[in-house]
Amino acid sequence: MxxxxxxxxxxxxxxxxxxxxxxxxxxxxxxxxxxxxxxxxxxxxxxxxxxxxxxxxxxxxxxxxxxxxxxxxxxxxxxxxxxxxxxxxxxxxxxxxxxxxxxxxxxxxxxxxxxxxxxxxxxxxxxxxxxxxxxxxxxxxxxxxxxxxxxxxxxxxxxxxxxxxxxxxxxxxxxxxxxxxxxxxxxxxxxxxxxxxxxxxxLYDPKNDHYDIARWLNDNVLHTHHDSHHHNNSGIETFSLIFDDPLPSRAFLLAMQLLISNQGKDLLRIKGIVNLQEQSDRPIILHGVQHVFHEPLELEYWPSEDHRTRLVFITRNIPKQTIELFFKTWLSYDAEQVLEMSR
The missing domain is CATH 3.40.50.300 (P-loop containing nucleotide triphosphate hydrolases)
Known part of the structure; x- marks a missing residue:
C-alpha cells in the first residue's frame, strides 16, 4: 500500500x-x-x-x-x-x-x-x-x-x-x-x-476498504456549485463539469491531452471520475496539477449509483465557458474525425 x-x-x-x-x-x-x-x-x-x-x-x-x-x-x-x-x-x-x-x-x-x-x-x-x-x-x-x-x-x-x-x-x-x-x-x-x-x-479510504469518490470530490459542495463558478481579481476560478452520458473514449482523452499541453500552466488542479462509453462499467479516475497528471486509475466497479462523469477544475485565467465549449466541441466529433485529427 x-x-x-x-x-x-x-x-x-x-x-x-x-x-x-x-x-x-x-x-x-x-x-x-x-x-x-x-x-x-x-x-x-x-x-x-x-x-x-x-x-x-x-x-x-x-x-x-x-x-x-x-x-x-x-x-x-x-x-x-x-x-x-x-x-x-x-x-x-x-x-x-x-x-x-x-x-x-x-x-x-x-x-x-x-x-x-x-x-x-x-x-x-x-x-x-x-x-x-x-x-x-x-x-x-x-x-x-x-x-x-x-x-x-x-x-x-x-x-x-x-x-x-x-x-x-x-x-x-x-x-x-x-x-x-x-x-x-x-x-x-x-x-x-x-x-x-x-x-x-x-481517494482510497483504508478504514472502510473502498474508494470514497464522494468525499474525495467533496460532492456535497460540488452539487451546490456545478451550475456556477467562482473567480476573483487573481484570475483563479473553481468550477465543475458534469456529463450525464458516457463519453467517447478517444475524443475525451485526446481533448484532455490537448488541454494539458496547451493550457497546462494555468490548470492549477483537476480531479474527477470519468465514465467512458467503451468501458462504462469501470470508471477512470483522473488527478493532475498543471502539466502533470497521475497515471489514470481504472476502478473495477463504480463506488456508488452515480455513474456520471464529474470533473473539478481550478484554473487561472481560463473561464469555465472556455472549458465547456472546448469539451462540447471535441465530444461532438465522431470517431473517424477524431482519429483523423489525432494523426
Whole structure:
C-alpha cells in the first residue's frame, strides 16, 4: 500500500507551526513522519528527544521528524529506505511542511512524476492554514497565498480566538470562498474542529476498504456549485463539469491531452471520475496539477449509483465557458474525425 503524503502549507505567520505542533501531540499521528525545512523555523524543539545533527530525529510522541536535505525526492527516498531496513520505526503517513512562500505545485509534481517516489508514496491531500487576522491583506499582496488556498483540499482558519474586525473577516471569508469553494473549511477554535478531518482527503479510504469518490470530490459542495463558478481579481476560478452520458473514449482523452499541453500552466488542479462509453462499467479516475497528471486509475466497479462523469477544475485565467465549449466541441466529433485529427 502506498504511503499517503499530506502537504501542510500556508503563508508566513498563518499558524502552520501551531497546527503542526498540535498534530504531533495527538496520539493518532504517533506513526507519522514529518518533513520540515529546518527544525528551528518550525518551533518543534519541545518534541525532540535530543538536539541532533542527524537528518532524521525521533520525537517524544513517537513521530519522526526529518529535515529536507537538498532535494525533496532524496529526502523521501532516504526516509523510505530507513523504514524498510528497520533503521527507524515504521510510519504510515508523511506530512510535509512547506515554507510560507512556497508554491505547492513542485512538491505535487515530484509525488506524481518521479517513478521512484510514485512506487512508494501517493498524494494524500493539501492542507492550508489561513491567518484570519492578517489574511485579507496578505491575499491582496501575495499571489503565492492565493495559489496555496486555491489548490487546497482542506482550509483551516487560525487565530479565530483573537478579536478582529467583523467586516474584514466577512470579506476574507468571501474572498476565500471565491478562491476555493470546494475545499472543506474548518475553524481551529470551532467546537467541531477535528485534526482527523484534515487528513481524510485520500481517494482510497483504508478504514472502510473502498474508494470514497464522494468525499474525495467533496460532492456535497460540488452539487451546490456545478451550475456556477467562482473567480476573483487573481484570475483563479473553481468550477465543475458534469456529463450525464458516457463519453467517447478517444475524443475525451485526446481533448484532455490537448488541454494539458496547451493550457497546462494555468490548470492549477483537476480531479474527477470519468465514465467512458467503451468501458462504462469501470470508471477512470483522473488527478493532475498543471502539466502533470497521475497515471489514470481504472476502478473495477463504480463506488456508488452515480455513474456520471464529474470533473473539478481550478484554473487561472481560463473561464469555465472556455472549458465547456472546448469539451462540447471535441465530444461532438465522431470517431473517424477524431482519429483523423489525432494523426
Amino acid at each position: 502506498l504511503i499517503p503524503v499530506t502537504l501542510l502549507t500556508g503563508f508566513l505567520g498563518s499558524g502552520k507551526s501551531t497546527l503542526l505542533s498540535e498534530i504531533l501531540r495527538d496520539q493518532e499521528f504517533a506513526n507519522a513522519a514529518v518533513i520540515v525545512n529546518e527544525f528551528g523555523e518550525i518551533g518543534l524543539d519541545d518534541f525532540l528527544v535530543t538536539h541532533s545533527k542527524e537528518q532524521t530525529v525521533a520525537m517524544t510522541t513517537g513521530c519522526l521528524c526529518c529535515t529536507i536535505r537538498g532535494d525533496i525526492t532524496q529526502t523521501l527516498l532516504d526516509l523510505f529506505e530507513k523504514r524498510e531496513t528497520g533503521q527507524i520505526s515504521p510510519f504510515n503517513r508523511v506530512i510535509i511542511e512547506t515554507t510560507g512562500l512556497a508554491d505547492p505545485a513542485p512538491v505535487i509534481h515530484t509525488l506524481v512524476t518521479e517513478p521512484r517516489i510514485a512506487k512508494r508514496y501517493m498524494l494524500g491531500g493539501v492542507v492550508c492554514t489561513i491567518d484570519t487576522v492578517n489574511g485579507l491583506a496578505t491575499l491582496a499582496k501575495h499571489e503565492e497565498c492565493q495559489k496555496q488556498i486555491a489548490v487546497a483540499d482542506r482550509l483551516v482558519y487560525m487565530k479565530t480566538d483573537i478579536e478582529v474586525d467583523e467586516a474584514a473577516l466577512h470579506d476574507l471569508y468571501n474572498e476565500i470562498k471565491h478562491l476555493n469553494p470546494l475545499a472543506i473549511k474548518q475553524d481551529r477554535h470551532g467546537v467541531d474542529f477535528s485534526l482527523s478531518n484534515l487528513f481524510d482527503t485520500t
